[in-house]
Amino acid sequence: MRNFKRFAVITAVVAAVLLLLDFILYPCTFIRNDIHAVTSAKYDDVYLGTSHGKMNIDPAETEAVNGRTAHNLCVGGEYAVDVYFLTRLMIEKGTAPQRIIYEVSPDYFITEKEEGNNYLLFYHEFPVSRAKLDYFREAVSSKNFRTWFFPWYEYPLSYELQKMKETVSRKWNKDFSAAGMGTEKQIYHENGYIERTPIDTAALDPDSLKKLYIPYPEDLMPVNMEYLECLIDLCKDHQIELIALIPPIPKVTYDYFQDGHAALDAFFSKYFDEKGVRFINFNSEEMFSYGTHTLEDYVDLDGHMNGEAARAFSAQLARVLDRPQEEWAVWELSEENETEDDDWEEDALG
Amino acid sequence: MSLVSNTFLLFILAAAVLYYLVPLRFRWIILLAASFLYYAAGGVKFLFFISYSIVIIYGCALWIRRLQEAGASAGKQKAALILGLVLNLGMLGVVKYTNFVTGTLNGLFSLQIPEIAILFPLGISFYTFQSSGYLLDVYWKRVEPEKNFLKFALFVSFFPQLMQGPIGKFDRLAPQLTEGHPLDLRKVAHGLERMAWGFAKKMILADWAGVFADAIWGDLNRYRGLALFGLLFYGIQLYADFSGAMDVVIGIAELFGVNLDENFRQPYLAVSLADFWRRWHITLGRWMKDYVFYPVSLSGWMKKLTKWAKTHLGKKIGRTLPIAVADILVFLLVGIWHGASWKFVVYGLINGFILAFSELMSGVYASWKKGLHISGKEAWFHLFQILRTFTIVSFTWLYDRSDSLEQGNQMLKLCFTHFNPARLLDISAGSQGRAFAPWALLIIAVGCVVMVGVGILRERGVKIRERLNALPLPATVAVFLLLFIMIGLFGCTAAPKGFIYAQF
Numbered sequence: 001m002r003n004f005k006r007f008a009v010i011t012a013v014v015a016a017v018l019l020l021l022d023f024i025l026y027p028c029t030f031i032r033n034d035i036h037a038v039t040s041a042k043y044d045d046v047y048l049g050t051s052h053g054k055m056n057i058d059p060a061e062t063e064a065v066n067g068r069t070a071h072n073l074c075v076g077g078e079y080a081v082d083v084y085f086l087t088r089l090m091i092e093k094g095t096a097p098q099r100i101i102y103e104v105s106p107d108y109f110i111t112e113k114e115e116g117n118n119y120l121l122f123y124h125e126f127p128v129s130r131a132k133l134d135y136f137r138e139a140v141s142s143k144n145f146r147t148w149f150f151p152w153y154e155y156p157l158s159y160e161l162q163k164m165k166e167t168v169s170r171k172w173n174k175d176f177s178a179a180g181m182g183t184e185k186q187i188y189h190e191n192g193y194i195e196r197t198p199i200d201t202a203a204l205d206p207d208s209l210k211k212l213y214i215p216y217p218e219d220l221m222p223v224n225m226e227y228l229e230c231l232i233d234l235c236k237d238h239q240i241e242l243i244a245l246i247p248p249i250p251k252v253t254y255d256y257f258q259d260g261h262a263a264l265d266a267f268f269s270k271y272f273d274e275k276g277v278r279f280i281n282f283n284s285e286e287m288f289s290y291g292t293h294t295l296e297d298y299v300d301l302d303g304h305m306n307g308e309a310a311r312a313f314s315a316q317l318a319r320v321l322d323r324p325q326e327e328w329a330v331w332e333l334s335e336e337n338e339t340e341d342d343d344w345e346e347d348a349l350g
Numbered sequence: 351m352s353l354v355s356n357t358f359l360l361f362i363l364a365a366a367v368l369y370y371l372v373p374l375r376f377r378w379i380i381l382l383a384a385s386f387l388y389y390a391a392g393g394v395k396f397l398f399f400i401s402y403s404i405v406i407i408y409g410c411a412l413w414i415r416r417l418q419e420a421g422a423s424a425g426k427q428k429a430a431l432i433l434g435l436v437l438n439l440g441m442l443g444v445v446k447y448t449n450f451v452t453g454t455l456n457g458l459f460s461l462q463i464p465e466i467a468i469l470f471p472l473g474i475s476f477y478t479f480q481s482s483g484y485l486l487d488v489y490w491k492r493v494e495p496e497k498n499f500l501k502f503a504l505f506v507s508f509f510p511q512l513m514q515g516p517i518g519k520f521d522r523l524a525p526q527l528t529e530g531h532p533l534d535l536r537k538v539a540h541g542l543e544r545m546a547w548g549f550a551k552k553m554i555l556a557d558w559a560g561v562f563a564d565a566i567w568g569d570l571n572r573y574r575g576l577a578l579f580g581l582l583f584y585g586i587q588l589y590a591d592f593s594g595a596m597d598v599v600i601g602i603a604e605l606f607g608v609n610l611d612e613n614f615r616q617p618y619l620a621v622s623l624a625d626f627w628r629r630w631h632i633t634l635g636r637w638m639k640d641y642v643f644y645p646v647s648l649s650g651w652m653k654k655l656t657k658w659a660k661t662h663l664g665k666k667i668g669r670t671l672p673i674a675v676a677d678i679l680v681f682l683l684v685g686i687w688h689g690a691s692w693k694f695v696v697y698g699l700i701n702g703f704i705l706a707f708s709e710l711m712s713g714v715y716a717s718w719k720k721g722l723h724i725s726g727k728e729a730w731f732h733l734f735q736i737l738r739t740f741t742i743v744s745f746t747w748l749y750d751r752s753d754s755l756e757q758g759n760q761m762l763k764l765c766f767t768h769f770n771p772a773r774l775l776d777i778s779a780g781s782q783g784r785a786f787a788p789w790a791l792l793i794i795a796v797g798c799v800v801m802v803g804v805g806i807l808r809e810r811g812v813k814i815r816e817r818l819n820a821l822p823l824p825a826t827v828a829v830f831l832l833l834f835i836m837i838g839l840f841g842c843t844a845a846p847k848g849f850i851y852a853q854f
Binding site: 004010017114149 | 840
């Protein structure tokens, strides 16, 4: 009996030490704020997706146009599995939105989440829930045990130590504000939107286009498509309207990967049509003129917009989502821009 | 199910709780069920292969004993043994070597024999050897055959050792598995400590060394000046990975009250290649010694060879030649056991020839030592022997690690033609990238110092774990908790990799 008591005490001490380490070392990310936001208040719209959604959609602008409250829960590294469990969490917590707008980044459908690379970004912030348990079972249980015992192993120790004071203060005070989280180039907003300051696009390296990759439909991984399907079913079961979205990209990038974009548009249009999900692709032939494709509106060739362009696009998005087509603004490329983009393309293609 | 996964730890926890909940005499059934569940988790289809091995060896062992009891002729007994071995090891041969053989034939005779898609069952190299060893022991009347089919199945399939060994001997392992152990919390604590040590070796030392080894081997043109470091890092990785796995496996077995055989004994402190092989993968070496080396060196044709050599080559060579031939044969098999590729054949033969050569030259070496007034007890000479052996062993890893024989040759050449250690800092160290390379190298260096320090203490007979456990409880807990936390703090941040020997 004495041995059992000792064993129980040791187990409790180990657990306490691990929890303490987690408390002081796992940094407070903006995802912590975002998940807290969407599980403590109910929004009309929640935007889910990747970094393109995070930087291109400002919920304040969409709300100003369509009057719907919204939060941006997108982030780089958000795969279909994360989107599915984030939706489940909101449903479980009774804060499910009326509508989910899912920014579908094809890149995220050809790869699997990579262990050790912000793998726990979402899971770690989930409050205790059935969704968290299932998320663990399906996506974390097969990973190495550090994901469980030391989730902070994904961050460099030097970064953790540098942030430790702030981490402890924020967690201790239950501070979920975005204040102090941004940098000069990235401004964090409480509604989840990250604003990028404009850059000199002339300084962008045309060769970097070659590092990008636009997948073809045959590259899409079944596991990601399965979770997309689960998400569609989940939304249907809970009367949540799901809209799939591909935001615009610079024309130079579009032209470089034109065949891939056309093939993906055809695939997803058919797929979402069959599933009864509205699909808006700002790089499709029909929608191309309703989004900005001018390179100066972006901060990179991948399609992340600067703040000003993102706000304009967000207003446009709200109109596209909720207003008749006559009210959608047409964004035609100026002749000057078109010429510049053509020069770029020549550079990129050599 | 990887040994380092959350699922596996939960599986262990559930198995241990169940094991100690059921009455003593039924506990082995929990181990058997857990073993088959674990194996099935790797692929239900693989159950066929292990079941086949169990059925064949179980049946043949009983048959051999019946023939022996009935006074059947030696020929009949041998026929039963050979049938069992052929059926068991034949399966290993077919799944592991078919494509190697056909590929070689295609290359040699310009044939077009197509490759066959064959399943490679997990752990097959380990359980076929373990079960074949049992059959030979029954044949030689060293052990009584197990009559209970399920108990025999547990001996072959015991889950902690199934994937990477150690290769157990029936007389030592089977009774422990089936007797049912009462809960001994000290033993459980020992098991957990051993597991923590193994995980630390794997995730801190092996995986970081693996980052550098993989980068160098993966791009020899870019890192041509780092070939020697490639060898060094692979040597560190392989030892920390395999011995770490053994620590975890032995620790898990201890949770169930089972003591598995040790598989390592400070191999990098060996003073000769022969000594190294007595310290590295000990259970495979023991298997080879018991079931290949002795039977070969004591066989009739070897006696004839000895006689011939004594007559024609002199008494000294006549005495050592059979040992040298058996060495070459054993290491050829060790090489082939490691994988179906010519590089493994070369790897095995290099070891075999060095050992055979050393055996034949032992007299010459002794006279050199005498001439140089070296008694063999000098500290400097001991250190020299260790460094010499480590260097030889490191070069033998060339063909173990390389993707092909050609790459091994290229690497060997680069070791002597290019040297540019500064390029180590160009290697991306896990998720933190190149900037972390110096720190990762420091972690490896400190890890090596700890390992060597622990090794030296063990060589001197210091029982480190026992000493730590003799400390007041809070101190013991603090030491092992700290070790465990080190995995989180300093563990490799590159995408996790499985254990190297799990692929055999």
